[in-house]
Amino acid sequence: MGTMRLRFAKNKKLMITAIILSVLFILGDVGVLFLSQASFGHIPQGKRLERIKQSPNYDGKQFVNEVETVTMTGDRSVFAVWKDFLFGDKSQTVPDTALNVIKTDLKLLPQDRDWIVWFGHSSYLLNLSGKKVLVDPVFYQGSPVSFVNKMFKGTDIYKPADMPDIDYLVITHDHWDHLDYRVVTELEPRVKRVVTGLGVGEHFEYWKYPVEKLTELDWWESVDLGEGFYVTATPARHFSGRDLHQNKTLWASFAFKSPKRTIWIGGDSGYGPHFEKIGKKFTDIDLAILENGQYNKDWSLIHTMPEYLGKEMVELGANRYMTVHHSKFCLSKHSYTEPLENAKRAAQESGKPVLMPQMGEVVYLE
Incomplete structure (x- = not known):
């Protein structure tokens, strides 16, 4: 009897182990299939990778920040942070009613005046001397799955079809809340040129963008765009990646x-010495657009904490400011209205005007 019980227990243990392994294998297969979707893009390879290896901001394995930076800075585990993000209380972080967004006919706006229209989070359209500059457009979803990181009610009214033809599509980095696969693939026929950081062009080429449309820059690298337009990639303190491969592409800000x-x-950036460097290099910044939102003590180095926002403004020395990275997604635990209060306080600290437009409102820059 004892031998039979031992044999039964052993067989039961083997059966449970087999079931667990089968589930893991199934999940592994599902995970591979999920990560193989085109929207995840492609990590740099070939000539693009060889160029990356020459960058002073690449350590041989990945891109690194100017100063030592860890992603997680709090005392909680990554699991606890993700659990809180996915299942935590969102009563103060997500509005329970639709936000009031202005639906502007962008194609009818004047060509001979400079203006900006903000679409929420970090997406906005600029008209500069008749050229259209579209930055980090996210109009469908800000994560790999539609049920995570959903847009606030009322903030999803703009789509690629609403955009005019785009002269310069600027992508600051390849995170999902800044690079929307469906948006950029739909826009491709109407985009003349993409400006982004080193390596990000691999995603666009994989998504059928002609390589001649792609301009990829390292920090402090400049390019003459013609007709009096120039762009320089400047540093940011952040990270990158659309899948399990992190920091294979460069995150950047742009003058x-x-x-x-x-x-x-x-773009996205925690506070660092690069703000002062940029302010000294570019003494004629008319409008600086700063990240303000989705910060947390658990990742305090890779996003701007509120106490540094005014300091960044002082060090940049721009004529005026506007803050983004808020009012459309909930990626942190602060109230959805808190970034607006941060902007008001930073305006007082810096002594500079801060534009606070409604989403969809046209702000003329003259």
Whole structure:
């Protein structure tokens, strides 16, 4: 009897082990299939990878920040952070009613005046001396799956079909809340040129963008775009990646110079010495667009914490500012209205005007 019980227990243990392994294998297969979707893009290879290896910002395995930076800075585990993000209380972080967004006919706006229209989070359209500059357009979803990181009610009214023809599509980095696969693939026939950081062009080439449309820059690298337009990639303190491969592409900010003015496109960045460097290099910034939102003590180095926003403004020395990276997605635990209060306080600290447009509102820059 004892031998039979031992044999039964052993067989039961083997059966449970087999079931667990089968589930893991199935999940592994599902995971491989999921990650093989075109929307995840492609990590750099070939000539593009060889160019990356020559970058002073590449350590041989991945891109690195100017100063030592870890992604997670709090005392909680990554599992706890993700659990909180996915299942935590969102009563204060997500509005329970639709936000009021203005639906502007972008194709009818004047060509002879400089303006900006913000679509929420980090997506906005600029008209600079008649050229259209579209930055980080996310109009469908800000994550690999539609049920995670959903847009706030009322903020999803703009789509690629609403955009005019785009002269310069600027992508600051390849995170899902800045690079929307469906948007950029739909826009491709109407985009003349993509400006982005080293390596990000691999995604676009994989998504059937002609290589001649792609301009990939390292930090402090500049290019003459013609007709009085120049762009320089400047540093940011962040990270990159659309899948399990992290930091294979470069995150960046950009100084975009038109015949009339210089606009600084900040992208995502924690505070660091690069703000002062950029301010000293570009002393004629008319409008600086700063990240303000989705910060948290658990990742305090890779996003701008509120206490540094005014300091960044002072060090950049721009004529005026606008903050983005808020009011459309909930990626952190602060109230969805808190970034607006941060912007007001930073305006007082810097002594500079801060534009606070409604989503979809046209702001003229003259």
